[in-house]
Amino acid sequence: xxxxxxxxxxxxxxxxxxxxxxxxxxxxxxxxxxxxxxxxxxxxxxxxxxxxxxxxxxxxxxxxxxxxxxxxxxxxxxxxxxxxxxxxxxxxxxxxxxxxxxxxxxxxxxxxxxxxxxxxxxxxxxxxxxxxxxxxxxxxxxxxxxxxxxxxxxxxxxxxxxxxxxxxxxxxxxxxxxxxxxxxxxxxxxxxxxxxxxxxx
DNA sequence: GTCAGGATTACCT
DNA sequence: GGTAATCCTGACT
Numbered sequence: 001x002x003x004x005x006x007x008x009x010x011x012x013x014x015x016x017x018x019x020x021x022x023x024x025x026x027x028x029x030x031x032x033x034x035x036x037x038x039x040x041x042x043x044x045x046x047x048x049x050x051x052x053x054x055x056x057x058x059x060x061x062x063x064x065x066x067x068x069x070x071x072x073x074x075x076x077x078x079x080x081x082x083x084x085x086x087x088x089x090x091x092x093x094x095x096x097x098x099x100x101x102x103x104x105x106x107x108x109x110x111x112x113x114x115x116x117x118x119x120x121x122x123x124x125x126x127x128x129x130x131x132x133x134x135x136x137x138x139x140x141x142x143x144x145x146x147x148x149x150x151x152x153x154x155x156x157x158x159x160x161x162x163x164x165x166x167x168x169x170x171x172x173x174x175x176x177x178x179x180x181x182x183x184x185x186x187x188x189x190x191x192x193x194x195x196x197x198x199x200x201x
Numbered sequence: 202g203t204c205a206g207g208a209t210t211a212c213c214t
Numbered sequence: 215g216g217t218a219a220t221c222c223t224g225a226c227t
Binding site for chain 3: 057058059073074075076077078133
Binding site: 076077095163164168 | 206207208209210211
Protein backbone atom coordinates (compact mmCIF):
# COMPACT_ATOMS: atom_id res chain seq x y z
CA UNK A 1 0.00 0.00 0.00
CA UNK A 2 0.91 3.66 -0.28
CA UNK A 3 2.79 4.71 2.86
CA UNK A 4 3.25 8.36 1.95
CA UNK A 5 0.91 9.43 4.77
CA UNK A 6 3.83 8.67 7.11
CA UNK A 7 5.83 11.49 5.53
CA UNK A 8 3.36 14.15 6.68
CA UNK A 9 2.13 15.32 10.05
CA UNK A 10 2.99 12.75 12.74
CA UNK A 11 -0.25 13.20 14.69
CA UNK A 12 -2.43 12.49 11.69
CA UNK A 13 -0.11 9.66 10.64
CA UNK A 14 -0.65 8.11 14.09
CA UNK A 15 -4.43 8.30 13.72
CA UNK A 16 -4.28 6.83 10.24
CA UNK A 17 -2.30 3.85 11.51
CA UNK A 18 -5.23 2.76 13.69
CA UNK A 19 -6.92 -0.21 12.05
CA UNK A 20 -4.05 -0.99 9.68
CA UNK A 21 -3.13 -4.65 9.49
CA UNK A 22 0.44 -5.23 10.67
CA UNK A 23 2.25 -8.51 10.21
CA UNK A 24 5.72 -9.82 10.78
CA UNK A 25 7.54 -12.87 9.56
CA UNK A 26 9.92 -14.12 12.25
CA UNK A 27 11.66 -17.48 11.96
CA UNK A 28 9.45 -18.18 8.95
CA UNK A 29 6.26 -17.79 10.98
CA UNK A 30 3.74 -15.07 10.17
CA UNK A 31 1.89 -13.30 12.96
CA UNK A 32 -0.26 -10.20 12.72
CA UNK A 33 -3.24 -8.11 13.75
CA UNK A 34 -5.05 -4.78 13.56
CA UNK A 35 -3.48 -1.76 15.24
CA UNK A 36 -5.66 -0.55 18.14
CA UNK A 37 -3.43 1.85 20.08
CA UNK A 38 -0.59 4.22 19.14
CA UNK A 39 1.28 7.19 20.58
CA UNK A 40 2.93 10.05 18.68
CA UNK A 41 6.39 11.31 19.70
CA UNK A 42 7.36 14.64 18.22
CA UNK A 43 11.08 15.06 18.61
CA UNK A 44 12.55 18.51 19.08
CA UNK A 45 9.81 20.14 21.17
CA UNK A 46 8.44 17.07 22.95
CA UNK A 47 10.01 16.49 26.36
CA UNK A 48 8.77 12.92 26.44
CA UNK A 49 10.48 12.01 23.15
CA UNK A 50 13.83 10.29 22.89
CA UNK A 51 14.84 12.97 20.38
CA UNK A 52 13.84 15.96 22.52
CA UNK A 53 15.91 19.00 21.52
CA UNK A 54 17.26 16.92 18.68
CA UNK A 55 19.20 14.80 21.12
CA UNK A 56 20.98 12.17 19.13
CA UNK A 57 22.81 9.07 20.29
CA UNK A 58 23.38 5.50 19.30
CA UNK A 59 20.10 4.38 20.78
CA UNK A 60 17.82 6.77 18.91
CA UNK A 61 19.86 7.01 15.72
CA UNK A 62 17.09 5.33 13.73
CA UNK A 63 14.75 8.26 14.46
CA UNK A 64 16.94 10.31 12.15
CA UNK A 65 16.06 8.20 9.15
CA UNK A 66 13.20 8.88 6.76
CA UNK A 67 9.67 7.61 7.06
CA UNK A 68 9.07 3.84 6.76
CA UNK A 69 12.07 3.15 8.99
CA UNK A 70 11.36 0.97 12.02
CA UNK A 71 12.88 2.01 15.36
CA UNK A 72 13.07 -0.69 18.00
CA UNK A 73 14.47 0.02 21.47
CA UNK A 74 14.75 -2.07 24.58
CA UNK A 75 13.82 -1.21 28.11
CA UNK A 76 13.10 -3.21 31.25
CA UNK A 77 13.93 -6.25 29.20
CA UNK A 78 11.15 -5.56 26.68
CA UNK A 79 11.22 -4.31 23.12
CA UNK A 80 9.12 -1.43 21.79
CA UNK A 81 8.44 -0.76 18.11
CA UNK A 82 8.01 2.61 16.38
CA UNK A 83 7.30 3.64 12.83
CA UNK A 84 9.39 6.66 11.92
CA UNK A 85 7.61 9.53 10.18
CA UNK A 86 8.89 12.52 8.19
CA UNK A 87 12.60 12.75 7.34
CA UNK A 88 16.14 12.96 8.74
CA UNK A 89 15.64 16.53 9.94
CA UNK A 90 12.52 15.69 11.94
CA UNK A 91 13.06 12.77 14.34
CA UNK A 92 9.41 11.93 14.91
CA UNK A 93 7.62 8.64 15.10
CA UNK A 94 4.65 6.59 16.21
CA UNK A 95 4.91 4.01 18.98
CA UNK A 96 2.77 0.95 18.31
CA UNK A 97 1.27 0.16 21.71
CA UNK A 98 -1.36 -2.51 21.02
CA UNK A 99 -2.94 -4.62 18.30
CA UNK A 100 -5.95 -6.91 17.97
CA UNK A 101 -4.48 -10.37 17.31
CA UNK A 102 -5.59 -12.02 14.05
CA UNK A 103 -2.93 -14.25 12.53
CA UNK A 104 -0.81 -16.85 14.29
CA UNK A 105 -2.54 -16.61 17.64
CA UNK A 106 -1.28 -20.02 18.74
CA UNK A 107 2.29 -18.90 18.06
CA UNK A 108 1.70 -15.74 20.07
CA UNK A 109 0.48 -17.80 23.01
CA UNK A 110 3.60 -19.93 22.82
CA UNK A 111 5.89 -16.89 22.61
CA UNK A 112 4.09 -15.16 25.48
CA UNK A 113 3.75 -18.24 27.62
CA UNK A 114 0.14 -17.41 28.43
CA UNK A 115 -3.34 -17.62 26.94
CA UNK A 116 -4.52 -14.04 27.29
CA UNK A 117 -3.25 -10.45 27.04
CA UNK A 118 -1.13 -11.37 24.05
CA UNK A 119 -0.80 -7.95 22.41
CA UNK A 120 -2.32 -5.27 24.68
CA UNK A 121 0.89 -3.39 25.44
CA UNK A 122 4.04 -2.28 23.61
CA UNK A 123 6.28 -4.92 25.14
CA UNK A 124 3.65 -7.62 24.77
CA UNK A 125 2.96 -7.16 21.09
CA UNK A 126 6.62 -7.20 20.14
CA UNK A 127 7.02 -10.44 22.07
CA UNK A 128 3.99 -11.97 20.33
CA UNK A 129 5.21 -10.83 16.92
CA UNK A 130 8.77 -11.95 17.57
CA UNK A 131 10.15 -8.41 17.16
CA UNK A 132 13.59 -7.92 18.68
CA UNK A 133 15.97 -5.00 18.44
CA UNK A 134 18.85 -6.95 16.96
CA UNK A 135 16.78 -8.17 14.01
CA UNK A 136 14.27 -5.38 13.38
CA UNK A 137 15.86 -2.05 14.39
CA UNK A 138 16.48 -0.04 11.22
CA UNK A 139 14.50 -2.30 8.92
CA UNK A 140 11.92 -0.78 6.63
CA UNK A 141 8.16 -1.21 6.41
CA UNK A 142 6.97 -3.41 3.55
CA UNK A 143 10.54 -4.09 2.49
CA UNK A 144 11.86 -6.26 5.30
CA UNK A 145 10.15 -8.36 7.98
CA UNK A 146 7.34 -5.97 8.92
CA UNK A 147 4.42 -5.23 6.63
CA UNK A 148 1.35 -3.06 6.95
CA UNK A 149 -1.72 -2.97 4.74
CA UNK A 150 -5.30 -1.76 4.85
CA UNK A 151 -7.35 -3.44 7.54
CA UNK A 152 -10.26 -2.00 9.47
CA UNK A 153 -11.59 1.51 10.05
CA UNK A 154 -12.38 2.79 13.56
CA UNK A 155 -15.88 4.15 14.20
CA UNK A 156 -14.40 6.64 16.62
CA UNK A 157 -10.85 7.53 17.75
CA UNK A 158 -10.14 8.56 21.35
CA UNK A 159 -7.27 10.89 22.22
CA UNK A 160 -5.74 10.59 25.68
CA UNK A 161 -2.55 11.21 27.64
CA UNK A 162 0.49 9.09 26.90
CA UNK A 163 1.47 6.28 29.24
CA UNK A 164 4.62 5.94 31.31
CA UNK A 165 6.07 9.45 31.00
CA UNK A 166 5.11 10.80 34.43
CA UNK A 167 8.28 12.86 34.92
CA UNK A 168 8.20 14.78 31.64
CA UNK A 169 6.58 18.01 32.85
CA UNK A 170 4.13 19.66 30.49
CA UNK A 171 4.54 16.90 27.91
CA UNK A 172 2.64 14.64 30.29
CA UNK A 173 -0.59 16.40 29.34
CA UNK A 174 -0.30 16.20 25.56
CA UNK A 175 -3.13 14.14 24.09
CA UNK A 176 -0.89 12.15 21.75
CA UNK A 177 -2.22 8.67 22.54
CA UNK A 178 -4.89 7.38 20.21
CA UNK A 179 -7.08 4.34 20.71
CA UNK A 180 -10.01 2.74 18.91
CA UNK A 181 -13.12 3.44 20.98
CA UNK A 182 -14.68 0.22 22.24
CA UNK A 183 -11.81 -2.09 21.30
CA UNK A 184 -10.76 -4.31 24.22
CA UNK A 185 -7.20 -4.90 22.96
CA UNK A 186 -5.65 -1.75 24.42
CA UNK A 187 -3.25 -1.21 27.32
CA UNK A 188 -4.18 0.11 30.76
CA UNK A 189 -7.79 1.13 30.21
CA UNK A 190 -10.63 -1.13 31.16
CA UNK A 191 -12.78 -0.06 28.24
CA UNK A 192 -16.36 -0.95 27.61
CA UNK A 193 -16.28 -3.26 24.66
CA UNK A 194 -18.50 -2.23 21.77
CA UNK A 195 -20.01 -4.22 18.93
CA UNK A 196 -17.45 -5.39 16.37
CA UNK A 197 -14.68 -4.07 18.68
CA UNK A 198 -15.32 -0.53 17.50
CA UNK A 199 -14.59 -1.13 13.81
CA UNK A 200 -16.88 0.01 11.02
CA UNK A 201 -19.08 -2.85 9.72
C1' DG B 202 34.31 -2.58 34.62
C1' DT B 203 30.75 -0.16 36.75
C1' DC B 204 26.40 1.91 37.16
C1' DA B 205 22.08 4.45 36.53
C1' DG B 206 18.16 4.89 33.73
C1' DG B 207 14.04 3.78 31.52
C1' DA B 208 7.95 5.28 25.91
C1' DT B 209 7.18 -2.04 30.81
C1' DT B 210 4.99 -6.04 32.85
C1' DA B 211 2.92 -8.96 36.17
C1' DC B 212 1.26 -9.73 40.42
C1' DC B 213 0.05 -8.10 44.96
C1' DT B 214 -3.61 -5.98 48.28
C1' DG C 215 -3.03 1.59 42.34
C1' DG C 216 1.17 0.20 44.08
C1' DT C 217 5.46 -2.03 43.45
C1' DA C 218 8.94 -5.59 42.68
C1' DA C 219 11.09 -7.92 39.03
C1' DT C 220 14.11 -7.63 35.34
C1' DC C 221 17.69 -6.44 32.04
C1' DC C 222 19.81 -4.26 28.17
C1' DT C 223 22.12 -0.04 26.65
C1' DG C 224 25.18 3.56 26.74
C1' DA C 225 27.94 6.88 29.10
C1' DC C 226 31.62 7.38 32.24
C1' DT C 227 29.79 11.62 37.97
